[in-house]
Amino acid sequence: MIRGAVVAALLLIACSGGSYRVVGTVIDFDGNLLSVNSFTVRADGNDYLFHPAAEIDSEFPLPHLRDHITSGDPVVVAYVVEGDRLVALSIGDG
Amino acid sequence: MKRSWFVLFMAVAGLAACQTGPPPPVVVIANSPGTLVPGDVRLLVGLLDAEGSPIGGEDLAATVRIYDPESNELVTTTQADFIWTVPNVRGLYVVRTSLDRPGIWGLAIEAGDMPATEPVGFVVADVAVVPVLGDVAPHSVTPTGSDFALSDISTDPEPLPRFYERSLHEVLGGGTPVVAVFSTPALCSTATCGPALDVVKDIAATDSESTFVHIEVYTNLDAQGARELELAPSVVEWGLPSEPWVFVMDGDGVIVASFEGALGSQELAEALVVAGS
Structure with a gap:
């Protein structure tokens, strides 16, 4: 069901183009203390898997995102859709 | 006649709505990959509502069930302790248990009146990436106030x-x-x-x-x-x-x-x- 919701969300935003913004809770993190491959934010009942842009504008060192899983502090992510990927352009405390 | 059907439909819909309880919470296991190995483990478990907002508190008791990585059978049931990560705002549940071998174990949680979650997997590795209980701690040289401000x-x-x-x-x-x-x-x-x-x-x-x-x-x-x-x-x-x-x-x-x-x-x-x- 969650997967379906994600696909629906992806289709919705992929069809409309432009950049988007979501505020939610970090629930997964693939990376270490120096780099981040991807992270997942749950917002409005949907899961968003983000890949950070090479020049992502971040309020904090990106690896700090893992700490957000522990703290539950929300994040705000601005992103674009590139093919089937959500690419995070900026991130900060939500 | 149409009115009768409408009344009947509304009654059934109302009954269904009354019987629909809250959905189970979403489980987030916060431990980093490669940090859990066989033996005593400490799991950090976050709970989110359907929208994605953290839930939980000292007054929301949580029962945790751990499932075997191979048979998927229930291995143990234990109570989780709640700790604040942001005092009086948000927190996590701490689950302490002992796991006897590596594999993808299952964890389900039942919190308060909410229905129990389905088991979610977490990995117990053969070898940890960090020093673990019983290891001699690395004797690292760390900066001191006598050498630095x-x-x-x-x-x-x-x-x-x-x-x-x-x-x-x-x-x-x-x-x-x-x-x-x-x-x-x-x-x-x-x-x-x-x-x-x-x-x-x-x-x-x-x-x-x-x-x-x-x-x-x-x-x-x-x-x-x-x-x-x-x-x-x-x-x-x-x-x-x-x-x-x-x-x-x-x-x-x-x-x-x-x-x-x-x-x-x-x-x-x-x-x-x-x-x-």
Whole structure:
């Protein structure tokens, strides 16, 4: 069901183009203390898997995102859709 | 006739609505990959509502069920303890159990009146990427206040000089318990944030016997981007994949407890009792 919701969300935003913004809770993190491959934010009942842009504008060192899983502090992510990927352009405390 | 059908439809719909309870929470296991190995484990479990907002609290009891990685059969049922990660705002459930082998174990949780979740998997590795219970702690050289200004070696806005008096390698195995805190307080940006270091400082205020050492995770937190960040040599030596971490060592320098991400005062106090015994 969650997967379906994600696909629906992806289709919705992929069809409309432009950049988007979501505020939610970090629930997964693939990376270490120096780099981040991807992270997942749950917002409005949907899961968003983000890949950070090479020049992502971040309020904090990106690896700090893992700490957000522990703290539950929300994040705000601005992103674009590139093919089937959500690419995070900026991130900060939500 | 049409009116009768409408009334009947509304009655059925109303009945269905009454019988629909809240959905089960979403489970988030916060432990880093590669940090859980067979033996005693400490799982950090977050709960979210359907929208994605954290839920939980000291008044929301949580029962946890652990499932075997091969048979998927129920192995144990235990109560989880709640700890605040942002005092009186948000927190996590701590699950302590013992797992006898590597594999993808299952965890389901039943909190309050909400229905139980389906089991979610978590990996118990063959070998940990971090030092584990029973290991002799790496004797890392860490910066001290005698060589540096505290502002150069700590981003804690209110550093305790006691935490920077001696290098980790000097105090480990010295006969008294040692608490090592790897953390970056500067990343704690909200007023309500309760970093691990504050919990340790509170305990240290009542413990004059143990030695406390704080180690910053990065040596250049003012770097322009994550790509330029450099890890402290001790963080590399300990293999830490995340921060913060708190380790408690006994007088022989053997690790008796470790805490990733968040810890409660009671947990740390209990670990120090073990370390000093």
